[in-house]
Amino acid sequence: xxxDKFTDLPDWDDKQFNSDxxxxxxxxxxxxxxxxKALFRNWQEVVFLLNGIIGPFLEKEGKEDTILKFxxxxxxSDAHIVGAKIKSSEAGGIxxxxxxxxxxxxxxxxxxxxxxLLFLEDADADESHIEVVRNEISAFRKLFIEWVxxxxxxxxxxxxxxxx
Numbered sequence: 766x767x768x769d770k771f772t773d774l775p776d777w778d779d780k781q782f783n784s785d786x787x788x789x790x791x792x793x794x795x796x797x798x799x800x801x802k803a804l805f806r807n808w809q810e811v812v813f814l815l816n817g818i819i820g821p822f823l824e825k826e827g828k829e830d831t832i833l834k835f836x837x838x839x840x841x842s843d844a845h846i847v848g849a850k851i852k853s854s855e856a857g858g859i860x861x862x863x864x865x866x867x868x869x870x871x872x873x874x875x876x877x878x879x880x881x882l883l884f885l886e887d888a889d890a891d892e893s894h895i896e897v898v899r900n901e902i903s904a905f906r907k908l909f910i911e912w913v914x915x916x917x918x919x920x921x922x923x924x925x926x927x928x929x
Contacts, residue, residue: 773816774809774848797863798855800912805851807905812844814898815877818884836883843873860919864928867913874909878902 819837847870854866878899884890923929 774805774812774845797858797912797915797917800908800915801851801855804905804908804912805848807901807908808844808848808851811874811877811898811901811905812848814894814901815840815844818881818890818894818898822884833884833886836880840877840880843877847873847877859921860916861921861923861928863916867909867916870909874902874905 819840822831822833822837823841825831825834850866850870850873854863856862881895881898884895885892
């Protein structure tokens with residue numbers, strides 16, 4: 766992890782989402798993008814805290830991988846997928862893609878909060894540290910709800926009939 770940065774997730778860059786049309790419309794407020802940006806920044810905090818808890822389990826020496834080491838790898842992977850899904854939901858601004866990403870984000874964030882409880886079984890894990898991360902995920906959930914409220918249905922249809 767790069768200690769010069771808050772987390773090892775990439776920084777948010779508004780320019781990466783701008784098309785030529787958006788360049789001309791950049792003066793207009795974009796509540797979905799602003800909510801997404803706040804959500805991403807909050808998730809960076811979650812990942813930073815998560816690194817502090819699961820990092821030591823990934824670095825433990827031993828011939829055998831323990832269930833906690835496997836779980837730590839999965840949590841770390843899921844946390845980075847959440848960050849990628851948040852950012853990719855703004856690429857193109859398509860309602861179905863946003864909803865699909867939101868469903869994945871919700872599932873993974875809930876799973877991370879739940880799976881952190883496995884670390885309470887290990888003497889090296891501090892319950893208060895785990896609670897801090899779970900509380901930050903709860904704060905993330907509140908931002909998530911506000912973000913999803915900004916989604917606007919568009920003309921595209923969901924071929925699977927899920928997000929109609």
